[in-house]
Amino acid sequence: MASAPTTPAAKLAAGTGDFFDTRIGAGKLVKEFARKVFPDHWSFMLGEIALYSFIVLLLTGTFLAVFFVPSMTEVHYPEDALPVTMRGVEMSEAFASTLHLSFHVRGGLLMRQIHHWAALLFMASIVTHMMRIFFTGAFRKPRELNWVVGFTLMILGLLAGFTGYSLPDDVLSGNGLRIADGVAKGIPIIGSYVSFLLFGGEFPGTVIIPRLFTAHILLVPGLILALVAVHLILVVVHKHTQYPGPGRTNRNVVGYPLFPVYMAKAGGFFFVVFGVLAIMGATLSINSIWNYGPYDPSPVSAGAQPDWYMLFLEGALRLMPGQTEFVTWGGYTVSLNILVPGVVVPGILFTSLAVYPFLEQWASGDKREHHLLDRPRNVPTRTGVGVAILTAFIILALAGSNDIIATHFHLSINEITWVFRVLFLVGPFIAFMVTKRMCLALQRRDRELVLHGYETGRVVRFASGEYIEVHQPLTDAERWVLVQHEPARPLEIGSAENERGVARPGYKKLQRRQKVSNFFFADRVEPVTPAELAHAHDSHGASAVEGADDHASLARPERESLEAGSGAQH
Amino acid sequence: MVKALAGARRSRFAPVLLMLLALLAVGGVYAIAAPTPAAADTSSPDQIAEGQKLFQANCASCHGMSAEGRDGIAPSLIGVGSAAVHFQVSTGRMPMAASAPQAPAKPPQFTAAQTKALAAWVATLGPGPSSPTAEQVDASLGDAANGMLVFRTNCAMCHNAIGAGGALSQGKFAPSLFHTTPQQIYEAMLTGPQSMPVFNDANITPEAKRDVIAFLMEQRADNASPGGANLGAIGPVSEGMWVWIVGMGALIAAAVWIGAKSS
Numbered sequence: 001m002a003s004a005p006t007t008p009a010a011k012l013a014a015g016t017g018d019f020f021d022t023r024i025g026a027g028k029l030v031k032e033f034a035r036k037v038f039p040d041h042w043s044f045m046l047g048e049i050a051l052y053s054f055i056v057l058l059l060t061g062t063f064l065a066v067f068f069v070p071s072m073t074e075v076h077y078p079e080d081a082l083p084v085t086m087r088g089v090e091m092s093e094a095f096a097s098t099l100h101l102s103f104h105v106r107g108g109l110l111m112r113q114i115h116h117w118a119a120l121l122f123m124a125s126i127v128t129h130m131m132r133i134f135f136t137g138a139f140r141k142p143r144e145l146n147w148v149v150g151f152t153l154m155i156l157g158l159l160a161g162f163t164g165y166s167l168p169d170d171v172l173s174g175n176g177l178r179i180a181d182g183v184a185k186g187i188p189i190i191g192s193y194v195s196f197l198l199f200g201g202e203f204p205g206t207v208i209i210p211r212l213f214t215a216h217i218l219l220v221p222g223l224i225l226a227l228v229a230v231h232l233i234l235v236v237v238h239k240h241t242q243y244p245g246p247g248r249t250n251r252n253v254v255g256y257p258l259f260p261v262y263m264a265k266a267g268g269f270f271f272v273v274f275g276v277l278a279i280m281g282a283t284l285s286i287n288s289i290w291n292y293g294p295y296d297p298s299p300v301s302a303g304a305q306p307d308w309y310m311l312f313l314e315g316a317l318r319l320m321p322g323q324t325e326f327v328t329w330g331g332y333t334v335s336l337n338i339l340v341p342g343v344v345v346p347g348i349l350f351t352s353l354a355v356y357p358f359l360e361q362w363a364s365g366d367k368r369e370h371h372l373l374d375r376p377r378n379v380p381t382r383t384g385v386g387v388a389i390l391t392a393f394i395i396l397a398l399a400g401s402n403d404i405i406a407t408h409f410h411l412s413i414n415e416i417t418w419v420f421r422v423l424f425l426v427g428p429f430i431a432f433m434v435t436k437r438m439c440l441a442l443q444r445r446d447r448e449l450v451l452h453g454y455e456t457g458r459v460v461r462f463a464s465g466e467y468i469e470v471h472q473p474l475t476d477a478e479r480w481v482l483v484q485h486e487p488a489r490p491l492e493i494g495s496a497e498n499e500r501g502v503a504r505p506g507y508k509k510l511q512r513r514q515k516v517s518n519f520f521f522a523d524r525v526e527p528v529t530p531a532e533l534a535h536a537h538d539s540h541g542a543s544a545v546e547g548a549d550d551h552a553s554l555a556r557p558e559r560e561s562l563e564a565g566s567g568a569q570h
Numbered sequence: 571m572v573k574a575l576a577g578a579r580r581s582r583f584a585p586v587l588l589m590l591l592a593l594l595a596v597g598g599v600y601a602i603a604a605p606t607p608a609a610a611d612t613s614s615p616d617q618i619a620e621g622q623k624l625f626q627a628n629c630a631s632c633h634g635m636s637a638e639g640r641d642g643i644a645p646s647l648i649g650v651g652s653a654a655v656h657f658q659v660s661t662g663r664m665p666m667a668a669s670a671p672q673a674p675a676k677p678p679q680f681t682a683a684q685t686k687a688l689a690a691w692v693a694t695l696g697p698g699p700s701s702p703t704a705e706q707v708d709a710s711l712g713d714a715a716n717g718m719l720v721f722r723t724n725c726a727m728c729h730n731a732i733g734a735g736g737a738l739s740q741g742k743f744a745p746s747l748f749h750t751t752p753q754q755i756y757e758a759m760l761t762g763p764q765s766m767p768v769f770n771d772a773n774i775t776p777e778a779k780r781d782v783i784a785f786l787m788e789q790r791a792d793n794a795s796p797g798g799a800n801l802g803a804i805g806p807v808s809e810g811m812w813v814w815i816v817g818m819g820a821l822i823a824a825a826v827w828i829g830a831k832s833s
Contacts, residue, residue: 085714116809172731285801299727412741
């Protein structure tokens with residue numbers, strides 16, 4: 001402290017600051033974090049939605065845990081309690097306590113509904129955030145591991161959702177548990193042991209609710225909290241990515257400091273998220289368990305579905321033909337009708353997501369760090385793959401809703417199912433090809449824009465009788481965004497033999513790698529080079545007398561910026 | 571006297587007489603023991619005559635002049651009873667407007683009195699289940715909690731947990747029960763229209779049927795959806811749709827606003 005504080009308030013602040021600084025190094029922390037720069041873009045806030053809905057989940061979940069009784073002891077619901085349709089009905093304590101906290105605890109139903117909406121929003125924002133990361137290539141070096149952390153968080157989110165959905169012990173969630181039990185039993189050899197291990201005996205048993213409770217309020221959220229910490233620390237370590245633009249490079253971050261701008265923005269956004277969830281919880285009913293009644297293994301109602309993020313599994317089960325179950329020699333049943341949709345399909349979907357960053361890096365051979373994001377159109381194959389995975393996911397989710405689609409659109413459920421069966425097999429390929437072609441076409445449009453500028457619609461006639469349309473050139477900033485990227489090219493692997501004519505070891509492996517690389521990067525549109533731009537302008541200058549002055553005045557700076565840009569890229 | 575009786579025993583008319591007496595006894599016991607169709611007896615001859623006229627003008631083209639039915643077109647209505655007629659006509663399912671996987675409900679074509687007349691005439695063709703009494707369908711006398719248990723064991727797999735409706739095979743469907751009257755609900759259980767199984771009084775007792783009605787009426791009470799808008803009461807699919815539209819929609823809009831302000 002160079003100059004002593006004068007007012008009492010300043011003295012108090014200085015004293016407090018000094019206390020923490022000398023004990024936990026607060027000054028350094030504040031200096032480090034308060035000046036951290038974050039770039040501005042709406043899509044950078046999708047992960048925040050997930051974080052904030054998780055905080056809301058912790059807050060409301062704590063409230064619910066105070067009143068919820070995780071027990072499968074059979075009780076009779078009191079005759080004088082609400083709702084009317086449950087009076088005197090035999091049920092588990094878990095179900096009874098959920099009814100009690102919904103109808104007889106002040107604010108209980110609101111808390112339950114906010115909690116459930118927040119869970120749905122948590123998964124929705126995770127998926128949307130993941131899409132943003134995927135399509136902009138934010139998973140590239142050095143962030144591959146953080147992608148894996150995020151992927152694990154998504155899986156944990158699914159687990160948290162599924163365990164929570166099952167806790168009230170109503171018919172609907174019991175149906176879901178029964179499917180989980182069926183999938184476990186479908187695993188060859190160890191299936192029935194797995195099922196007995198999970199349920200402590202034959203389904204449903206009397207221990208699954210307490211076990212799910214432990215997983216739901218301790219194990220899974222604990223893991224999520226720990227991984228969220230890792231996820232965020234890695235964001236700080238790597239610094240935030242940014243979209244390409246003038247002045248933005250792989251070596252800087254252009255944006256606003258955490259304090260005060262992002263403290264206000266992010267802090268305010270928390271309240272927006274909480275507010276939206278509170279409004280949804282207050283006005284839209286969700287999971288009205290008294291509609292389904294307490295769990296009983298016999299009834300299944302029409303329209304029995306899991307929450308949306310598990311709907312793809314339900315859809316896979318509904319699409320799979322039942323004839324694929326058979327009995328082998330020795331009398332063992334192989335349930336491919338459950339194994340394929342319950343284990344293989346999600347396995348492929350999830351594994352391809354988890355390993356994608358490593359696969360793409362292997363195919364491109366690009367080991368450089370990337371802090372500038374890709375525009376999705378500039379990486380057509382990746383964008384196509386992403387859309388294909390999403391298409392498969394969406395088709396499965398729709399197939400999981402086939403009965404709802406049938407009743408609401410007056411269609412035949414059998415026909416819907418057949419359409420989805422075909423779509424699931426061909427849809428992702430069509431989506432891939434269409435998306436890839438659209439990306440290439442958009443890149444060509446970008447090239448056109450850079451070379452010729454915007455069409456103004458102003459047609460000019462020259463003295464010679466020639467008509468031309470005047471094109472308005474792009475500004476330097478606009479042009480920079482369209483030409484800054486460097487497309488990945490397929491790997492060059494050289495010849496099969498070395499200079500002495502001897503076959504190179506490992507060449508076969510290299511050839512396979514090149515094949516993958518070709519799949520990813522063979523089709524591409526190169527961005528406009530400075531030479532091409534100069535050439536385009538020269539040929540214009542010859543005829544476009546009207547625009548010649550504009551062009552001449554802009555030609556120099558943009559060429560300089562392009563050169564500087566290409567220099568910075570390497 | 572005894573001799574005369576012994577002689578009559580060998581009379582050639584004796585077996586016929588005995589058979590008649592036996593039939594009379596069985597019929598008499600049945601008439602006393604069998605449940606009497608409560609509403610059937612209230613129909614007057616005028617009503618029956620009107621019903622026949624209405625039937626011949628509106629239904630006979632498919633079902634035949636005396637409701638005997640026509641192969642591959644329409645079933646015989648002899649013995650279906652007044653409950654079936656009242657259900658089909660009062661929900662607008664009959665007369666059918668066009669061929670479809672199943673007859674859809676539509677605004678009824680006949681007034682309540684005409685429907686009653688039609689039912690009365692068809693009931694005269696042969697004995698069948700008759701429409702329930704007002705007491706049998708009075709939801710306030712039923713036990714909604716027991717109705718819930720009966721409903722979810724027998725009805726929910728097609729009609730959804732609280733009767734929002736559900737899909738059946740090949741374009742058929744179990745309709746929503748949110749606007750069906752108590753009498754129609756009772757008649758549907760009793761007669762099993764279209765794809766629906768018959769739930770006779772041995773399957774579900776009349777009291778249990780009334781409990782089901784009480785459970786379904788509970789879904790229409792003012793406080794039936796204490797959590798707010800019920801989103802169609804079809805469960806997690808519509809909830810998932812709304813979290814994307816309302817939740818993600820509003821928050822992405824907010825993010826665009828926050829992200830755009832300073833740039």
